[in-house]
Amino acid sequence: PRGDIVLKAxxxxxxxxxxVDKIILRHIADPDVAVAAFDAGxxxxxxxxxxxxxxxxxQDPNVEVSMTSGLNLNYIVLNNKMPPFDDIRVRRxxxxxxxxxxxxxxxxxxxxxxxxxxxxxSANFYESDVTTYPYDPEKAKQLLAVAGYPNGFNTTLYTYVSRISVDVCVAIQDQLKKVGIxxxxxxxxISAWADVVVTGTAPMVFMRITRPPDPDEFLTPVVLSTSDPQWNFGHYSNAAVDALVEAGAREVDPEKRSQIYSWVQKIVTWDVPNVWLFSDVVATAYRxxxxxxxxxxxxxxxxxEEVYIER
Structure with missing residues (x-):
């Protein structure tokens, strides 16, 4: 078992x-036990x-909550080398x-x-003006028909044991069924899931990664073609994206980096190699x-240094 970590001013x-003179960081592996300890004072x-x-x-007047969007990606990897996901119309x-x-x-x-x-x-150089794909099942059916799948198709989605990931994937399974998929x-x-993922042969994979705030921390593993198959499990490859990601990693001027990463995000969302779902909200309750x-x-x-106690 891990002991407490004591930090002194x-x-x-x-x-x-x-x-604050002293902070005690207490490791409690089970989040339900941690919540119970907080409730008990x-x-x-x-x-x-x-x-x-x-x-x-x-809803508790005796509890304060602070929240922010986390530095993480929850998304579905689509195997861009495997039919039918090699067709951008199917991915869209x-x-x-x-x-x-x-x-x-x-x-x-x-x-x-x-x-x-x-x-x-929450990351640096985030670009909001990108191609998005609003919920539109009729448009989804039209795209599938044009791509040669008027009756849909069968596929497999892999996820790991986690309440949120499983619940999300079950819901997506139901939604895709409505358009014939x-x-x-x-x-x-998790270990068996990882064994499947690293082969790069899975049609669809639910993925979650957390990285530091620099955009290169996300782009290099997720969309750079040379990261295949270490992280780029869907085999996405775009020479323009590769050049821009590598240029962004070398560039030191913030304005130039902003322009570079803006273009990367615009191109990748147009290509839609993966289904971008959500970022976790990180939240803390405190007295x-x-x-x-x-x-x-x-x-x-x-x-x-801004935190203090006022009783």
Whole structure:
């Protein structure tokens, strides 16, 4: 078992001595146990693990909640080398067949925000002006018919054991069925899931990654062709995207990097190699006597020099 980590205020900190004398970081592996400890008054802060807990704390006058969009991608990898996913019309049809608003309303319930492309909104140089694919099942059927699949097709989607990922994939399975795409959903333990994913032969894979805020941290593994098959499991390849991603990694001027990454996101969302679903919302519950706390998208429960106690 892991012990507590005790942090003490450093008098010579360059921004001035912290306002909190001591912080105890307590590792509790089971999130339900952590929530119970917070409810019992044994913890001053706790990370919120589920929509149900978030909803309860938002209604509790004795609890403060800080939330922000996380630095992560939840998406479905489409195998761009495998029919029918090698046809952009099929990939776009799948996007139009998925009702993300329904996922937010019925499953995620406040712990997910819309993901429009390969860079989450909390990352640096996020571009919002990209091609999106609103829920439109009739358009999905039309695209499938034009692509040569008027009656749809059968395929397989792999995911790992996790309540959110499984619930989301079951909902997507039902939504795709409405446009004629029959999905055989395979739910595997994480190690077995990884064994399948790394082969690069799966038709569809539910994927989640968390990275630091620089866009290169997302783009290099997810869309760079030379990352196939280490991370680019769908075998997406676009020479223009490769050149731009590599240029962005070398560039030091922020304005030039912004332009480069804007183009990358525009091209990738047009090509739609994957189905971009959502980013997790990271949220922390804490007691009202804790002041100055603000959720950080990467570090989550970060106690900085602005936090103080007022009882």
């Amino acid at each position: 450093f008098d010579q900190y360059f921004k001035g001595r912290p306002k 044994d913890l001053d802060m706790v990370q919120i693990p589920s929509p149900e807990v978030l909803e309860r704390y938002l 049809a799948i996007c139009h067949a998925i009702d993300k608003e329904a996922l937010f309303a019925t499953i995620l319930k406040g712990i997910g925000v819309d993901l429009t492309g390969p860079v989450p909104e 029959n999905v055989d959903l395979k739910v595997l333990e 009202p006597y804790i002041k100055g706390f603000k959720e950080d998208p990467f570090w989550n429960t970060l106690i900085n």
